[in-house]
Amino acid sequence: MLGHCSWKRNRRSILLLSQTASVCCFLFILINAFRNNKKLKTTTERNEITHYEKVTFRKNSTESESPICTGNLLSGREYNYAKWARGSYDNRLESTTGSCRLLYYTAERIVSCLDSFRDHNHFNLPHQYLKNITKTQQNNLHFAFIGDSRIRQQFLNFVKLIPDYDKKSQPSPIPFMHHGDIEITSNILKLRVSFQWRPVINVTVTETIRRWTISGPNDERPDFILLSMALHHIIHINSVEDYKRLYQEKVIEFAPILDQLGKVSQVIWLNQHPTMDLKKPTSEMVHKYNKDNRHIFENHHNIHIWDSSIPLVEEYIRSCFILERKNSESFWEALDYSTPYINCYDNVHPGYLVLSQATQLLYNNIFNN
Structure with a gap:
């Protein structure tokens, strides 16, 4: 058990x-x-x-x-405008990616570029200009805009991005539609940006360019010159004979002097934007002047032609005709520099927003290199 x-x-x-x-x-x-x-x-x-x-x-x-866009961004023959959106270009010279990137220039980026130029030739300037680098380090960098009210528009858009540290203007305040010279300076930035009201090619314009060409490396000669005089010629010319005598011959005489200046400063000729005017000046007239100017300047390699912003303005004009254009007498009474050239009110001057984009092209062309 x-x-x-x-x-x-x-x-x-x-x-x-x-x-x-x-x-x-x-x-x-x-x-x-x-x-x-x-x-x-x-x-x-x-x-x-x-x-x-x-x-x-x-x-x-x-x-x-895609690489940063460099080279002659102002030429519509080299760069085909495709899309802004802080944006993209279809670069016909780019064999790998087919496109390049635009930088969006803010006030901070512009100041940085201006400062870096004190030590290096970051601008797309002629090689001969390198010998004058000491001048730039000591004196103000000078941008000069010369021409009619369209150039004045470019001038105002250009200086809008310059920070207001100690910025001074003469006259102050700047009158609206001012048919006179304007100068803006900044001692902190060592910068001078001037506009000269010269609506037509005359003896005064020719002698100014000639004087800058033969002058020494002093502060009087601008480092960068953007100019155009055609619209007022178009308005007052009524025949083919007048066109040849009053404009074409003057451009032919003016071109070699401007080309000589381009050896020591950067010279850009702005081809005229089309207009919304159905009478005069029409876009067909503007196109003819642009075509003839390009033919005259093509053998003067120190003159850069800016026409890459024309497609921007063409799209702006197209949208103005598609959308209902507003007519308001009170608009002109209230107009000042805070609201210029907007909403298709003006037949001749492109809207502010489209010119702001054009100014970005200009900044990219100057600083990207």
């Missing part, structure tokens, strides 16, 4: 040990499986993260981005 009980106890012990071993084995297998699964998951996640970092790096890498 006792032997029988002892056998039962041993049997229960064996069963208990067997069950315990089974549970331990199951737990061991389960723990190892969990560890292996966690290890596999960690490895997979690490691989995924590595792959994501590589993709992100490739996306953020400058190697995969």
